[in-house]
Structures are given as C-alpha cells and as structure tokens.
Amino acid sequence: MRAPASLRGRLALWLGLALVALWLATALLTAGLMRRELDALFDSALQESAERLLPLAVNDVLGRGPADENDEDDPRILGVIAPHDEFLTYVLRDPAGRVLLQSHAVDPAGFPPWDGPGFRSTATLRLYNIAALRDTVRLTVAEPLAHRARIAREALWMLLLPLLVVVPLAFAAIWLALRAGLAPLQRWRERLAARGARDLSPVSAGDLPSELAPIAATLDDVLCRLSAAFEAERSFAANAAHELRTPLAGAIAQAQRLQAETADPAARMRAAAMEAALKRLLRVSERLMQLARAEGARLRRDSAADLCPVVRILVEEQGRDAGDERIRLRLPEAAVLSDLDPDALAIILRNLIDNALRHGDPAKPVDVTLTSEGILRVSNDGLPIPPETLARLATRFTRAGSSAEGSGLGLAIVATIAERIGSRLHLTSPRPGATSGLTAEMMLPCASDSEVEKRDNRPSRHSVSSSAS
Amino acid sequence: MRILLIEDDTVLGAAVRDQITADGHSADWVHRLDAASEHLRTIPYDLVLLDLMLPDGRGIPYLRALRGRGNATPVIILTALDQVSDRIEGLNAGADDYLIKPFDLAELTARIGSVARRYAGNPNPLIQHGDLEIDLAARSVHRAGRLVPLTAREWALFEALLGHPGQLFSKAQLEDKLYAFGAEVESNTIEVHVSRLRKKLGTSVIETERGLGYRLGRG
Numbered sequence: 034m035r036a037p038a039s040l041r042g043r044l045a046l047w048l049g050l051a052l053v054a055l056w057l058a059t060a061l062l063t064a065g066l067m068r069r070e071l072d073a074l075f076d077s078a079l080q081e082s083a084e085r086l087l088p089l090a091v092n093d094v095l096g097r098g099p100a101d102e103n104d105e106d107d108p109r110i111l112g113v114i115a116p117h118d119e120f121l122t123y124v125l126r127d128p129a130g131r132v133l134l135q136s137h138a139v140d141p142a143g144f145p146p147w148d149g150p151g152f153r154s155t156a157t158l159r160l161y162n163i164a165a166l167r168d169t170v171r172l173t174v175a176e177p178l179a180h181r182a183r184i185a186r187e188a189l190w191m192l193l194l195p196l197l198v199v200v201p202l203a204f205a206a207i208w209l210a211l212r213a214g215l216a217p218l219q220r221w222r223e224r225l226a227a228r229g230a231r232d233l234s235p236v237s238a239g240d241l242p243s244e245l246a247p248i249a250a251t252l253d254d255v256l257c258r259l260s261a262a263f264e265a266e267r268s269f270a271a272n273a274a275h276e277l278r279t280p281l282a283g284a285i286a287q288a289q290r291l292q293a294e295t296a297d298p299a300a301r302m303r304a305a306a307m308e309a310a311l312k313r314l315l316r317v318s319e320r321l322m323q324l325a326r327a328e329g330a331r332l333r334r335d336s337a338a339d340l341c342p343v344v345r346i347l348v349e350e351q352g353r354d355a356g357d358e359r360i361r362l363r364l365p366e367a368a369v370l371s372d373l374d375p376d377a378l379a380i381i382l383r384n385l386i387d388n389a390l391r392h393g394d395p396a397k398p399v400d401v402t403l404t405s406e407g408i409l410r411v412s413n414d415g416l417p418i419p420p421e422t423l424a425r426l427a428t429r430f431t432r433a434g435s436s437a438e439g440s441g442l443g444l445a446i447v448a449t450i451a452e453r454i455g456s457r458l459h460l461t462s463p464r465p466g467a468t469s470g471l472t473a474e475m476m477l478p479c480a481s482d483s484e485v486e487k488r489d490n491r492p493s494r495h496s497v498s499s500s501a502s
Numbered sequence: 503m504r505i506l507l508i509e510d511d512t513v514l515g516a517a518v519r520d521q522i523t524a525d526g527h528s529a530d531w532v533h534r535l536d537a538a539s540e541h542l543r544t545i546p547y548d549l550v551l552l553d554l555m556l557p558d559g560r561g562i563p564y565l566r567a568l569r570g571r572g573n574a575t576p577v578i579i580l581t582a583l584d585q586v587s588d589r590i591e592g593l594n595a596g597a598d599d600y601l602i603k604p605f606d607l608a609e610l611t612a613r614i615g616s617v618a619r620r621y622a623g624n625p626n627p628l629i630q631h632g633d634l635e636i637d638l639a640a641r642s643v644h645r646a647g648r649l650v651p652l653t654a655r656e657w658a659l660f661e662a663l664l665g666h667p668g669q670l671f672s673k674a675q676l677e678d679k680l681y682a683f684g685a686e687v688e689s690n691t692i693e694v695h696v697s698r699l700r701k702k703l704g705t706s707v708i709e710t711e712r713g714l715g716y717r718l719g720r721g
Contacts, residue, residue: 275555278582282604283513289607290517293524315604343586350602379586 040218041211048207053200060192068185075181076152076159082121083161083174090125090172091165094133123174133170147171154178217241221249232335233260263331274322281318285311320442323380327449332377337480339368343375344382344403351386360386361398365405370480373454378477381409381450384443385473389413393470407479412472418462426460444473451475503548503618503662504679507531508538509580510556514603518551521607522614525641526658528682535559542573545683548621549614550577552597554588562588562595569596576617580605615639622665629664632720634703636664643703650702655680659695663708663718672715692716 037043124141125134132141145155153160158175165172217240224236233256238249288308292301341364348362382401389399393413402410418426426444444458451458456476464470505522509515510533522529530545532538535558542550554561565577579592579600589600598617601610619625619638627639635644641657643650652660662671662679673692680695681687688694696708696716709719 272555275582278603279511279514283511283515283517285604286514286517286521286607290520293521293607312604342590346589347586375587375590376585 041208041215044211045204045207049200049204052203052207053196056196056200057193060189060196063192064185064189067188071181071185071188075176076161079121079159079161079174079176080152080163083123083163083172086123086174087163087165087172090123090134091170094125094170120180121174121176123172126171126173127169128171139175144173144175147173214242218245221245233257233263234335266331277318277322278315281311281315285315320446323384323446324442324449326377327380327446327453332374332450332454333478334372334374337370337372338375340371340373340375340378340403340407340477341365341369343378344401344409347379347382348386348401351383351390359390359398361400363400363402365403367405369403369405369407369477371407371478372480373478377450377454381447381475382411384447385409385411388443388473389471397470403477407477408474409477410472410474412464412470414464414467414470417469418460418471423460423462447473447475454478503527503614503658504545505529505549505551505614506538506541506545506547507551508533508535508556508561509551509553510534511553517607518610521610523682524654525611525614526654526656526661526680527614528658528678528680528685530683533557535561535564538564541683542568542575545678547575548679549618550575551580551614552577553580554582554585554592562591565592565597566595576621578613578617611641612639615641618661618665631664631718632704632707634707638664645703652699652702656695656699656702659692660699660703660707663716667718670711670715670717676716 037046122136122139123134124132124136124139124144126132126147128147130146135141143155143158144160145153147162150162150164153162157178159178159181161174163172163174164170220239221236221241224239228234228236235253235256236249238246238253241249285308288304288311291304292308295301295304344364345362348360352358352360386399386401389411390413392415393399394415397414399411399413402408402412404410444460448458455478459474460471461474462471464472505527507515507519507522507529509518509531512533515531515533519529519531530541530547532541533556535556538550538552541547552561552565556564561579565579568575568577576598577596579589579597580603581588581592581600582603589602592600598620599613601613615627615638616625619627627637629636629638633646635647636642637644638661641652643652643660658680659676662676676692677687680691696710700708706719709717711717
C-alpha cells in the first residue's frame with residue numbers, strides 16, 4: 034500500500050491504525066484477564082456445588098443401606114423433576130470405582146479414574162473431586178469447558194463489537210481534528226497558490242503553527258532576497274544604459290548648440306556631421322542595450338497592468354517623430370491586463386513600428402492594433418517581401434533593403450523577446466487579405482479571461498478592431 | 503521665464519542651459535536634488551526641467567513629494583528611451599510633459615513653450631493682440647502682416663507680459679525671468695528692452711506704472 038501524499042492523510046492513516054491496534058490489544062488483554070477471573074469464579078462455584086452436594090449424596094447412598102454386590106451395575110439415578118440441560122454433572126463412586134450415584138444425563142466413562150481430591154481438567158471437562166466417610170465415597174462434579182469458553186467468547190465479542198461503531202467515529206474525529214489543526218497550513222498554501230508565479234512579495238504567515246512558522250519565515254526571507262537581486266539586476270541594466278546614454282545626449286546637444294552659435298558655415302557643417310554620427314552611434318547602442326535586455330533582463334512583472342496606456346504613449350512618441358499622423362492606432366475598449374514588463378513591450382513596439390515606418394510605403398499609414406486577447410499587430414503597406422527574405426528577417430543583422438537606415442537588429446530583438454515570453458513573432462507578407470505590405474504579429478502574455486472578469490467584473494469586452502483578423 | 507534645470511551631467515546640462523538662455527529665458531542649473539529644494543524654496547520658478555536619475559536620489563519620488571507639498575510649478579521630466587515605465591510613472595506623479603534623452607534642443611524649446619502656454623490658460627499658440635499677431639510656438643510676431651524680428655530677451659520679456667495680461671510686473675520680477683541667479687544685470691536693462699519693444703511693436707504695447715513696474719498695454 035502506498036502512503037497517502039498529504040500530511041493530513043498520513044496522520045489520519047497512522048493515528049487510525051494505531052488506535053485500532055491499541056483497541057484490539059486492550060480487548061484481548063481484557064478478555065484474557067476476564068477469562069482468569071471467570072475460571073476462578075466458576076471453580077469456586079464448582080467447589081461450592083460439590084461441597085453442598087456431597088452430604089446429600091452420602092445421605093442418599095447411606096439411606097439405601099450398605100452397598101449391594103448386585104447393585105454394582107445399577108447406579109442410582111436421581112429422578113428427573115423436569116427435563117433440563119445440565120451445566121454440572123456428577124458421579125459418586127466408591128474406592129473400587131463403582132458408580133454409586135450419578136446425575137441423570139451423564140456418561141460415567143467420561144470421568145477419569147479417581148486420583149485424589151481437588152481440581153482436575155480433561156479435554157472437555159473441569160472436574161472437582163471430594164471424598165467423604167474416610168474416603169469410602171468419592172464425589173466428582175464436572176462442568177463442561179465448552180460452557181466456560183462460550184461465556185468467554187461472548188464477553189470478547191462484547192468488547193470487540195463497539196469497535197465496529199467506534200473506530201469509524203474515531204476516524205472521523207481524527208480527520209476533523211486534523212483538518213482544524215492544519216487549516217492555517219491550508220490557508221497559507223492557498224495564499225501561495227493564489228499569487229502569480231513571479232510575485233516575489235512576502236507571503237503572510239498568518240496563524241501558522243509554531244512548528245511551521247520558521248519555514249514560512251525562511252521562504253519570505255528567500256523571496257525577499259530574490260526580489261532584491263532581481264531589482265539590483267534591473268537597476269544595474271538601467272544604470273548602465275543611463276551611463277552610456279547621458280554622455281551621448283550631452284555630445285549631441287553640444288553639437289546642436291555649436292550649430293546654433295557658430296557663424297562659420299564650414300564649422301556648422303562639421304557640427305552637423307558630428308551630430309549625425311553621434312545619433313547613429315546612439316541608435317546602434319540603444320539597439321545593443323535592447324538586445325542585452327531582451328536576452329538577459331526580467332521581462333515579466335509581479336503583477337498585471339493594463340497595456341493600453343503603454344501602447345498609446347509609445348505610438349504617440351513614434352508619431353511625434355514620424356509626423357503627419359502616419360500611425361493609426363486601434364485599442365480595445367477594455368483594459369488588456371498583462372504582466373509583461375512595459376519596457377519590454379516598449380522595445381517590441383518601437384522596433385515593429387520603426388521597421389514598418391522605415392520599410393513600408395512612406396505614403397501609406399502604419400496600422401498598430403492591440404486586441405482584447407493580447408494580440409499585437411503592426412502592419413504597413415509596401416512591396417511584398419519574398420518568402421526567403423521573410424524567413425531571414427528575424428535573424429540578427431539582416432536588413433530587407435540596403436537603402437533605409439537601420440542596424441538590422443530590430444526584428445531579431447523582437448523575436449528574442451517573443452521567444453523568452455513564450456510567444457512567437459509572425460511575419461506575413463503580403464498582408465492577410467491584401468496583395469502588398471507586411472504584417473508583424475505576436476501574442477502578448479495576457480491575464481486569462483476568467484482572471485480579468487474576476488478583477489474588473491466587466492460583463493463583456495469588445496474589440497474595436499473586430500475586422501482586423 | 504525663470505527655469506530651474508536639475509541635471510547632473512555637466513556636458514548635457516551646459517547645452518540645455520545655453521539653449522534655454524538663448525531662447526531668452528533665465529535658467530538656474532543645479533546638479534543635485536537638495537540644491538534644487540533650496541532654489542525652489544526661495545525663487546518662484548515658471549518651469550522645472552527634472553532629470554530622473556540624480557546623485558542624491560531619483561526624480562520621480564522627488565516630484566511626487568514636490569506635488570505633495572502643493573507646489574504646482576510646471577515640470578518637464580527628462581527620461582531615458584528604454585524606461586517607458588518611468589514616463590508613465592512620472593506623468594502620474596505630476597509631471598506636465600517629458601523629453602526623451604537624447605532630445606533635440608529645438609524639441610526642448612517647443613516643449614517648454616507648450617507647457618508654459620498650457621499653464622497660462624491658453625494652449626492655443628496663436629494670439630491676436632491689437633494689430634499684433636503672435637505665434638507663441640514659432641516665437642514670432644507679425645505687426646500689420648509684417649514679421650517683426652525680436653531678440654531672445656525682448657521675446658522673453660514680451661512673452662512674460664503676454665502670459666498674464668493685466669498683471670503688474672516689478673522690474674525685479676522681470677529681471678528674475680530674464681536672468682539667472684547671480685547673473686550681472688545692468689540697472690537699466692529692463693528699461694532698455696522695454697523701449698526697444700515699444701519701438702518695434704508700438705508705444706502702447708507696454709504700459710508703465712511709474713515706480714511700480716510694467717504691464718501689457720492695449721497693443
């Protein structure tokens with residue numbers, strides 16, 4: 034038999050088994066003791082009966098006169114008053130072993146020969162011998178052992194029968210007591226289970242029993258340190274980016290000031306060239322930082338937040354640079370809750386939009402769509418891309434054409450992030466339902482619908498972009 | 503306008519300060535948050551440019567505390583490109599706008615103007631004042647259809663008066679808006695700028711309250 038996995042099951046099983054075993058042992062011991070007491074009691078009754086019977090029997094025999102030789106085979110049997118089962122039987126014998134008197138339903142052959150007064154036992158009988166008249170009459174009273182055995186058996190049953198009722202009750206009581214006793218543990222387990230897999234905040238130990246409280250405290254401590262380590266890693270990445278970006282920003286700004294302040298056209302041109310080179314350096318380093326982040330940093334957060342504001346702010350930023358409302362945004366009405374890091378989403382979206390703006394038809398808009406199911410889609414018009422190029426696009430340092438500027442990392446970064454969050458970047462060209470353009474699409478990790486319903490209790494969510502699929 | 507720049511990088515900070523000054527604003531530049539608190543306590547700024555990562559703390563909690571104290575000075579935060587969460591957090595903490603580092607200085611000028619206009623209660627950059635057509639975004643003035651060139655300081659002075667029609671500004675207040683803390687200001691600088699503005703835009707454009715200061719005139 035395999036032991037149950039749960040602590041409660043194990044405790045219930047072992048406590049129950051121990052209870053039954055102890056009960057059985059107690060019942061058997063009690064029965065044994067009782068058997069001895071019963072034997073003593075019955076023996077005493079047997080002896081008493083024999084002593085009471087002896088004078089009567091002797092009187093009876095003497096009243097008959099001296100024993101007659103012819104009488105040998107004709108022992109006296111006392112008349113039967115009413116037919117009954119005899120518990121006690123007896124024979125009265127003379128020293129020669131002849132039966133002088135016997136109870137009415139007895140086989141004298143079953144009585145062993147006289148061997149002195151006192152208690153004797155045979156296989157089936159308990160005997161008491163007593164003699165009188167200077168050992169001339171000898172009385173043996175017998176009680177069947179079966180009788181005693183039956184009484185002992187009945188007593189044992191009386192002890193065991195309640196077990197059938199009490200043991201299930203005891204099991205139920207153990208089960209309930211364990212459930213009540215382990216309830217804090219259960220609640221703690223539920224609190225643990227209810228949190229997101231990446232939630233590293235301490236779990237409240239609540240009213241955990243003192244045996245388990247240290248475990249909870251240790252767990253909280255580990256969570257705390259883990260969270261601090263993640264935070265340190267994150268802020269290191271942010272600091273490194275800051276350290277790199279700030280001098281570049283300073284150099285670009287200085288180059289711009291130089292252009293504004295100098296009156297010398299040659300110097301202005303040099304400053305402009307410097308600015309352009311710095312900006313190219315900046316773009317490449319941004320991409321490399323993004324790639325480092327895509328490959329190393331934490332991409333999921335502890336808690337879910339709405340992605341819509343992030344998408345909106347990013348599209349607005351990209352729109353500032355692209356100008357004249359080239360980017361069309363479609364968002365669902367309701368919040369799209371996700372634990373995706375907003376900065377990771379920013380990397381994804383910025384690269385996809387950047388790619389669409391650079392390589393798409395400049396006269397046509399770029400469509401950015403986020404559906405309520407968490408599907409992010411960026412599509413642009415333009416010449417269809419051959420399938421073999423399409424397959425190569427998401428690998429590092431590949432560029433669709435050579436004219437548009439770009440470090441060729443963007444889609445590779447997006448593909449890396451997609452892989453790490455358990456999604457995939459799908460590139461389709463021409464766009465579904467069209468003869469031209471490119472659609473990049475990926476599924477963002479999204480809180481399940483039931484979770485969303487629980488959180489904001491909205492009856493139904495409509496996608497504004499129902500046509501776009 | 504009097505602008506407080508909180509930025510610890512000397513190269514970037516110097517370029518930003520020069521740009522602001524060239525636009526005719528007065529800029530005080532501090533490198534740390536504690537110095538910023540000192541300045542904000544004593545000087546009524548029209549705008550704060552706040553970097554988010556400073557040697558003695560992070561900008562967002564500082565901004566939140568500033569707003570918590572009831573300080574309503576417009577704030578533009580300077581954030582890094584990859585920290586979209588900072589931008590959202592910053593706007594939630596009470597920032598009026600943000601600039602992504604590295605930014606074009608022209609973008610900086612435009613953002614400062616747009617935030618200032620929003621605070622003056624008129625986000626529309628086009629103002630008609632008498633026979634003057636003023637475009638606050640383009641920083642240009644047309645008088646009777648003809649473009650009138652203004653220097654940065656003249657523009658800044660005119661913009662300060664335009665922002666609060668009817669309000670009387672003392673000479674010291676106007677000096678504050680045009681010159682940074684500790685700058686050498688000639689005693690008659692404001693009078694010189696006012697007289698040049700009157701010459702270019704018409705004598706009634708600025709009214710003088712003798713001994714008290716100046717206010718926007720009828721145009």
